[in-house]
Amino acid sequence: MSWGLEHLPYGVFSRQEGESPRVGVRYGEHVVDLAGALHDEVFATGSLNAFMARGSAAWQATRAVIQNKLGTDRAAIEAHLIPLDRVTLHLPIEVADYVDFYCSLEHASNLGRMFRPDEEPLKPNWRHLPVGYHGRAGTVVASGTPITRPSGQRGAGVFGPSAKLDIEAELGFVVGSPTALGERAGRFEDHVFGVTLVNDWSARDIQAWEYVPLGPFLGKSFATSVSPWVTPLAALSQARLPGRPQDPEPLDYLRRREPWGLDLTLEVSLNGEVVSRPPYRDMYWTPDQMLAHMTVNGARLRTGDLYASGTVSGGGRDERGSLIELTWNGTEPLKLPDGSARTFLEDGDTVTITASAPGPGGTVITLGEVSGTIQPAR
């Protein structure tokens, strides 16, 4: 079965007949109501944060208990299994801070070529540190939340709805264990609880006008969608890879101590048609390096912090994680099966991102999908 004992992602759900949101894990086509099944009030809250704050030893112990109950003591847990089609899924975490990186060499090179054709595609710092910026935690939304086309300045004296609304297919990392102000993060697996898929919606026209020289702002902050399920790191043990070779050798604080490259393949669908399969395994900077960089100045981590990889793009044309790359800034429209063509998103378009990774014993780990439909500008 997919979504079996090897995966068990965490989410927040409520029964459609009315009840306050609570924490569960997905098992097959059911949600396990953890507050009931484990008699633990930490799961009777509307986010994963209280549970995540317990730390990595508690995450491992809880996962083992759930696996054991589902695998050998099914009768005891039966009453706490709720069919997926009877629940509403919510944003799984209370997002503390939100950071977005820029870790794909291919994505960064493609954007450099398009936006800065007369310069080297990569800025001189790019191979020395994982470039990132702080986003807007309060506009991170759950999969399925409608996305309203943003309006803004698109040039000198020009205001209106974005005409270049885009996607960015990314992997997000959810922080469970905090650090104190002034302290650096320790081991990646002691701080990071799990992963989620992210669509960092981007208004390219607003972005292009506003972001020189201080970086992305309103072109990115109107909405960022995440999947309703957070896959624990333990479920990705078979997907771990050393990470792509790096040249030059990064500074010591960025040195990889454990393999945290991940063999994940994303899939981006536009109105039900697959338009891209971005390979996460090809990312240049790995998530342990992002964590080390994000805290090297003493900036603290908080439970619920979300940091995203940046757009996942591979070297192939059909491996690009944004429409600006897939259509080369609108100059090479995508042809859709219904005969229409797309450069950027139109009102009513639905974008869905899924991902899969190898699991134990030949199984496949399928991350929870992230989806959103574009609504007309207000």
Ligand SMILES: O=C(O)/C=C/C(=O)CC(=O)CC(=O)O
């Ligand atoms: O290189 C640029 O001018 C612009 C880059 C981005 O928009 C990328 C971004 O937001 C980070 C990412 O998702 O990779």
Ligand SMILES: [Ca+2]
């Ligand atoms: Ca992004």
Ligand SMILES: [Mg+2]
């Ligand atoms: Mg965004």
